[in-house]
Amino acid sequence: xxxxxxxxxxxxxxxxxxxxxxxxxxxxxxxxxxxxxxxxxxxxxxxxxxxxxxxxxxxxxxxxxxxxxxxxxxxxxxxxxxxxxxxxxxxxxxxxxxxxxxxxxxxxxxxxxxxxxxxxxxxxxxxxxxxxxxxxxxxxxxxxxxxxxxxxxxxxxxxxxxxxxxxxxxxxxxxxxxxxxxxxxxxxxxxxxxxxxxxxxxxxxxxxxxxxxxxxxxxxxxxxxxxxxxxxxxxxxxxxxxxxxxxxxxxxxxxxxxx
Amino acid sequence: xxxxxxxxxxxxxxxxxxxxxxxxxxxxxxxxxxxxxxxxxxxxxxxxxxxxxxxxxxxxxxxxxxxxxxxxxxxxxxxxxxxxxxxxxxxxxxxxxxxxxxxxxxxxxxxxxxxxxxxxxxxxxxxxxxxxxxxxxxxxxxxxxxxxxxxxxxxxxxxxxxxxxxxxxxxxxxxxxxxxxxxxxxxxxxxxxxxxxxxxxxxxxxxxxxxxxxxxxxxxxxxxxxxxxxxxxxxxxxxxxxxxxxxxxxxxxxxxxxxxxxxxxxxxxxxxxxxxxxxxxxxxxxxxxxxxxxxxxxxxxxxxxxxxxxxxxxxxxxxxxxxxxxxxxxxxxxxxxxxxxxxxxxxxxxxxxxxxxxxxxxxxxxxxxxxxxxxxxxxxxxxxxxxxxxxxxxxxxxxxxxxxxxxxxxxxxxxxxxxxxxxxxxxxxxxxxxxxxxxxxxxxxxxxxxxxxxxxxxxxxxxxxxxxxxxxxxxxxxxxxxxxxxxxxxxxxxxxxxxxxxxxxxxxxxxxxxxxxxxxxxxxxxxxx
Numbered sequence: 001x002x003x004x005x006x007x008x009x010x011x012x013x014x015x016x017x018x019x020x021x022x023x024x025x026x027x028x029x030x031x032x033x034x035x036x037x038x039x040x041x042x043x044x045x046x047x048x049x050x051x052x053x054x055x056x057x058x059x060x061x062x063x064x065x066x067x068x069x070x071x072x073x074x075x076x077x078x079x080x081x082x083x084x085x086x087x088x089x090x091x092x093x094x095x096x097x098x099x100x101x102x103x104x105x106x107x108x109x110x111x112x113x114x115x116x117x118x119x120x121x122x123x124x125x126x127x128x129x130x131x132x133x134x135x136x137x138x139x140x141x142x143x144x145x146x147x148x149x150x151x152x153x154x155x156x157x158x159x160x161x162x163x164x165x166x167x168x169x170x171x172x173x174x175x176x177x178x179x180x181x182x183x184x185x186x187x188x189x190x191x192x193x194x195x196x197x198x199x200x201x202x203x204x205x206x207x208x209x210x211x212x213x214x215x216x217x218x219x220x221x222x223x224x225x226x227x228x229x230x231x232x233x234x235x236x237x238x239x240x241x242x243x244x245x246x247x248x249x250x251x252x253x254x255x256x257x258x259x
Numbered sequence: 260x261x262x263x264x265x266x267x268x269x270x271x272x273x274x275x276x277x278x279x280x281x282x283x284x285x286x287x288x289x290x291x292x293x294x295x296x297x298x299x300x301x302x303x304x305x306x307x308x309x310x311x312x313x314x315x316x317x318x319x320x321x322x323x324x325x326x327x328x329x330x331x332x333x334x335x336x337x338x339x340x341x342x343x344x345x346x347x348x349x350x351x352x353x354x355x356x357x358x359x360x361x362x363x364x365x366x367x368x369x370x371x372x373x374x375x376x377x378x379x380x381x382x383x384x385x386x387x388x389x390x391x392x393x394x395x396x397x398x399x400x401x402x403x404x405x406x407x408x409x410x411x412x413x414x415x416x417x418x419x420x421x422x423x424x425x426x427x428x429x430x431x432x433x434x435x436x437x438x439x440x441x442x443x444x445x446x447x448x449x450x451x452x453x454x455x456x457x458x459x460x461x462x463x464x465x466x467x468x469x470x471x472x473x474x475x476x477x478x479x480x481x482x483x484x485x486x487x488x489x490x491x492x493x494x495x496x497x498x499x500x501x502x503x504x505x506x507x508x509x510x511x512x513x514x515x516x517x518x519x520x521x522x523x524x525x526x527x528x529x530x531x532x533x534x535x536x537x538x539x540x541x542x543x544x545x546x547x548x549x550x551x552x553x554x555x556x557x558x559x560x561x562x563x564x565x566x567x568x569x570x571x572x573x574x575x576x577x578x579x580x581x582x583x584x585x586x587x588x589x590x591x592x593x594x595x596x597x598x599x600x601x602x603x604x605x606x607x608x609x610x611x612x613x614x615x616x617x618x619x620x621x622x623x624x625x626x627x628x629x630x631x632x633x634x635x636x637x638x639x640x641x642x643x644x645x646x647x648x649x650x651x652x653x654x655x656x657x658x659x660x661x662x663x664x665x666x667x668x669x670x671x672x673x674x675x676x677x678x679x680x681x682x683x684x685x686x687x688x689x690x691x692x693x694x695x696x697x698x699x700x701x702x703x704x705x706x707x708x709x710x711x712x713x714x715x716x717x718x719x720x721x722x723x724x725x726x727x728x729x730x731x732x733x734x735x736x737x738x739x740x741x742x743x744x745x746x747x748x749x750x751x752x753x754x755x756x757x758x759x760x761x762x763x764x765x766x767x768x769x770x771x772x773x774x775x776x777x778x779x780x781x782x783x784x785x786x787x788x
Contacts, residue, residue: 054388079391089386093404093480102400103390152390 002029003065005160005192006051010060013046020046022216023060033186033193035203037239038213044196047213048162051194052081064160079103082153082191086165088145090137096148097122097133103156121151124185143174150182154189161186163195167202179206201243204228212236263450266761267439272502275458277434279499282422282466283492285357289364289417294410297372298398307373314366322424325363326431329355330550334557351543351550351559356428356435363424364417371413375406404477411474415467422463426455430518432543432554436462441545446520446753446762447673465495511539512730515560518545519672520753520762521610521692521746525564525716527766529734533562536733548573548646556598558723562734565719566610568712570594572651583713590717599722603731604738608692608746611714612652614704615689617679621702628705629660632686640666642675642684652711653688659710673754692716692743694751716741740773 006028013021021043028034036044049055051062053074062069069077090099098105101118109117122129125147137145146166153161166182167175183206186193197203203210204224211221212232220232231237300307317325333350341347348354379402387397403410426437439455442448469491476484512533516526523544530540543551543560552574554560567590571577575593580586587605594600614629626632632639641664647653648667656662664686670678676695679687689696689703691714696703718737724730741749749769752760 052389054385075391075393078389083386083389085382085386085389087382089382089389091383091386091401092380093401106391106396156391 002031004028004063005030005032005065006194007063007066008047008051008060009063011047011050011057011062012059013043013050013055014058019216021050021057024213024216024218026211026218026221028192028194030192031190033183033191033195033206033208035207035210036194036196036213037200037203037210038198038219040198042213043216044198044213045164048164048194048196051160051162052078052083054078054083079107079156080158080160082156082158082161084146084149084153084161084163084166086168088137088142088149088169090145090148090152092137094136095133096127096135096137096140097129099137099148100151100155102152107156117155121155122148124154125151126181127151141174143170143178146170146178150185154185159190159192161191161193161195163193165197166195168197168199175202182206200239201246204243212239263448263761264454266763267451267454270438271458274434274436274438274455275462276499276502278422278425278436278459278462279495280503281353281356281360281428281433281435282418282425282462283496283499285360285421285425286364286414286418288357288361289421290368290414292361293365293368294372297369297376300369301373301376310369311366311373314369317362318366322359322363323427323430326356326359326427327547327550329359330431331553333358334553337557347557349559350557351432351546351554353433355431356425356433359431360421360425360428364421367413367416367420368410369413371416372406372410375409375413376402378409379405407477408474411470411477415470415474418466418470419463422459422466426459430545430547431550432513432515432546432559434541434543438544441518442523442762444671444673445518445523445545446759447756448759448761466492469495511541512561512724513543513559514540515543515546515551515554515563517548517551517563519690521690521750522564523762524749524753524765524769525606527763528737528769529562529564529718531766531770532733532737533730536729538730538733555600555719555721558721561721561724562730563719564606564716566714567717568611568652568714570717571712578655580709580712583715586713587715587717594719595725599725601720601722601725601731603718603720603734606716606718606737606746607739607741608716608743609714610690610692610716610746612647612650612711613689613691613696614656614686615679615696615701616686616704617682618700618702620685621704626704627702628707629656629662629710630707632704633661635685636662636664639664639685640668640683641686641688642668642670642678643688644672644675645669647688656706656710659708692746692750693754694747694749695754697747698751698755716746736773741769745769 004027008024008026011021011024012019024047036047038044046055050057051069053069091102094102097118100121101114104114104117118133119129122132127144127147132140132144137148140148150166167178170178179202185191195206207224209221209223210227212219212227214235220227220236227236228240231240296310300310330350333355337347337350383401383405384397387401392400425435426440428435429437429441436455436459439451439458443451443455469488472484472491473488475481476488514526514530514533516522526542526544530542533540543554546554546560548569551560551563552565552570555563567586570590571586575590581589591602594602614632616626621627624635626635643653648669668678668684675687676699678684679701680699689701691703695701718734720727720730720734749765752758752765753762
């Protein structure tokens with residue numbers, strides 16, 4: 001059995017009376033791309049931010065490679081973990097190149113290594129540094145900004161990537177392109193990725209395994225095939241049925257007009 | 260006109276230099292204090308409320324009052340440190356002006372910094388934490404760079420306010436461009452007033468443009484603009500300090516004056532004589548009666564001319580009224596005994612409070628004395644200078660003669676005479692040595708019951724110089740050298756509209772007469788009596 005990279009044990013977060021995440025247990029294997037899926041407000045993002053301690057849990061624990069995150073200095077922990085946001089969160093006063101290099105700058109990486117790494121990361125996300133390094137975020141398209149966001153998260157050589165709806169705000173073509181490219185990056189860099197989305201189609205196309213959340217709890221964890229063929233309950237069945245129905249409708253509409 | 264401009268130009272390096280040094284120090288100190296407070300306040304509502312309320316309250320205090328309040332505060336603090344640590348500091352001049360202006364500069368910097376920091380997109384701040392920034396890195400690498408344009412806009416506002424308000428530091432003894440304005444007001448030298456205003460406005464404009472350049476540099480990430488702005492400010496500060504440092508050498512003697520013409524003439528006269536005797540001197544003009552006396556006792560002012568009655572009432576708190584000679588003798592002993600102040604003696608003339616009316620009005624109402632005034636007072640308006648109505652002399656006169664005026668109005672002395680001539684007021688509190696009494700043919704009301712004390716002009720020397728033979732030898736010839744007629748003529752030369760002279764020019768004329776040992780008699784040019 002593969003090693004466990006991220007382990008959530010009874011993870012709980014309450015905001016006042018409301019319990020956003022209730023006693024979550026989940027294991028993400030090393031090298032795995034796991035998608036945490038579920039409707040908006042089910043506690044996905046809160047779960048993600050508890051892993052790098054942007055949010056502190058009310059109860060339970062997170063272990064990275066067997067070590068509790070409570071034993072890490074939060075700043076040191078975050079520098080080891082890549083994080084990508086839906087709203088990108090690029091620093092508007094820094095150029096694309098400076099954004100990509102920020103984690104290295106914080107780690108006091110010498111300038112030549114830093115520049116080399118920035119160029120490499122920008123090449124990896126297909127944003128050649130000659131063209132884009134000096135551009136400010138406001139001059140980039142949404143897709144280009146997210147590519148820079150991914151490069152920034154990867155620059156510090158993390159082994160874990162946390163991604164919060166990273167492709168949600170992109171147009172469909174850009175999104176498909178980026179989903180595919182990220183899958184490639186994930187494999188070539190030996191990453192362990194936990195990605196949050198509410199889009200089941202994206203989950204099916206991208207994930208090694210899918211964890212489905214509903215109202216703060218896990219409903220089912222399994223491969224896309226398992227989820228699709230043996231849904232645990234009606235909620236999961238409804239979630240799975242949606243992309244299927246869309247595919248059927250599309251096939252019918254396109255088939256009818258195509259002939 | 261061009262002569263007046265020339266005279267104003269001659270003072271520019273000193274006045275402008277001090278003004279720049281004072282303003283830039285205050286803005287710098289204000290920024291240093293405000294930014295940390297703003298950083299804490301931006302995150303804590305419990306801190307934000309009180310901090311902004313304090314800065315707001317400071318802003319509602321009139322600038323002049325704020326400056327004036329710091330003098331007694333620092334004087335108390337200085338005597339406290341002297342008692343506990345064995346050293347004091349000068350409570351007059353730079354420090355009170357700096358402290359007040361620093362407070363004055365805080366509101367815009369504080370408010371803008373808080374707004375700027377709170378305006379940073381929460382998503383960007385979360386990203387800063389997610390990439391592994393510490394709180395301090397978040398502040399310096401993200402929050403401040405993003406808030407910088409708003410912060411700098413606040414600093415620009417503060418700079419313009421401080422440079423304008425710094426003109427008010429003249430009355431607390433700090434030389435500034437305000438010297439043009441205050442002495443210009445006293446001597447009705449409108450060229451000087453205008454010169455001071457324009458100079459302050461141009462300076463404010465220049466500093467604002469330099470800071471605007473820095474703001475543009477930050478928003479457009481233009482290093483050239485940032486460097487140009489910094490170089491400009493450094494040159495400005497450097498060029499201002501040079502004339503002040505160049506004056507260096509031994510600590511100059513401080514010649515103090517109160518805020519009217521006669522005092523400016525006597526100040527210039529003392530300065531002339533001290534300089535000829537080899538002393539470096541500097542002036543503190545336009546100080547209030549109590550401020551200047553306390554400053555002398557504390558050695559912040561080294562020499563000035565006061566009036567026996569003022570000290571008798573204000574400082575000795577005496578209510579009785581012995582003879583003129585007795586008052587002079589007891590005052591001299593009291594000054595030496597309680598403060599170590601040396602009274603060199605009478606200059607020769609008296610400058611008493613005297614009630615004056617237009618002759619035609621006095622004649623029409625058959626008023627010749629304060630006693631005659633009592634029955635008419637309820638239908639009359641009286642004008643006084645800023646101090647008069649709160650002075651013990653006024654209370655004594657009111658009580659003795661039962662005076663109850665319908666209206667009491669305060670004026671700057673020049674405007675007080677105009678108000679009397681135009682009929683806006685019926686009676687004014689004039690000064691007996693004022694040349695305008697004779698010029699305008701005013702009727703002085705007699706004081707049959709002796710409610711007003713004598714006001715012999717006396718030369719006072721600070722405790723630190725009480726035994727300074729060289730200083731005393733330089734000033735001693737002034738004792739007994741100026742009779743009332745001479746002083747009235749001298750005052751008129753500064754006050755009159757035609758053939759107006761500066762206090763320095765008149766002091767020069769008096770000085771030559773005294774040095775030549777010729778009895779100082781002057782003839783006023785123009786339409787003197």
